[in-house]
Amino acid sequence: MPLAPTGELIAAAAAAGGAVAAFNVITLEHIEAVIAGAEAAGAPVVLQVSENAVKYRYGRLLPLARAAAAAAARAAVPVALHLDHVHSDDLLRQAPGAGFGSVMYDAARLPYQENLTATRAAADWVHAQGLWIEAELGQVGGKNGEPPPGPHTPGARTDPAEAAAFVADTGVDALAVAVGSTHAMTTRTAALDHALIERLSAALDVPLVLHGSSGLPDHELTAAVAGGIAKVNIGTALNVAMTGAIREFLAGRPEAVDSRGYLGVGREAMARTVTRLVTVLRDGGTPASEPPRP
DSSP states (O other), X not given: OOOOOHHHHHHHHHHTTOOEEEEEXXXXXXXXXXXXXXXXXXXXXXXXXXXXXXXXXXTOOHHHHHHHHHHHHTOSSOEEEEEEEEOOHHHHTTTGGXXXXXXXXXXXXXXXXXXXXXXXXXXXXXXXXXXXXXXXXSOOOOGGGOOOOOTXXXXXXXXXXXXXXXXXXXXXXXXXXXXXXXXXXXXXXXXXOHHHHXXXXXXXXXXXXXXXXXXXXXXXXXXXXXXXXXXXXXXXXXXXXXXXXXXXXXXHOTTOOOHHXXXXXXXXXXXXXHHHHHHHHHHSSOOXXXXXXX
């Protein structure tokens, strides 16, 4: 089926009391695993390509974007394509031609007024192209090796009144909020400020997005969705699953050289992770069938 609009998937999930899972992809195996896992759960999903992933792919957006779109066209569930954590205006302007239906423009590292000005300009341009835009207020730490912000660090938590003004002044369609999660966590030990999530949900009339979700246990994710989170970004959890499966495979087969063997088990491990997380976010963890072998 054709690529689905990100905003429509989020709106439908929120209306049903759930959230859309959005997975960051780096390789074709990531793409295939996300779609296989979502199909096993019978739920829509968002494929996300970050600016860091583009840099890894020699700075070229189209190869991964075209692969994602081609895989989505054969999917049995709705799949959206989202360009994530964009800092570069040049990359932002490649989004429409590469098939993306939405972008996350990330100026959260800037002081508030500079973030607002840059995001307003990005939102105006993105909307003129017919795309949906997400922004961030209150920086979520952990990207590019940076330490997570402490509880008393300026910008470590998103202020509801400031967030409402930011959304009104920028015109963004969704807001990523800082509520206690951290990017790149490899253990599921983080805890969220659920009272703050509820205050943000009450203050804003756009969907709330949770970044850095790989470090959260299931009960934290379900509570976040109950509090008003409508899109949940996940990346590191896939890499943990893939790397662990590959390490185990190669440890038991030191003679192995065919990459299809270890990439295949890595893909299957990621698909199982996707099925579990999509199910948790959709309906609180009712078991789903195992994903098929792609």
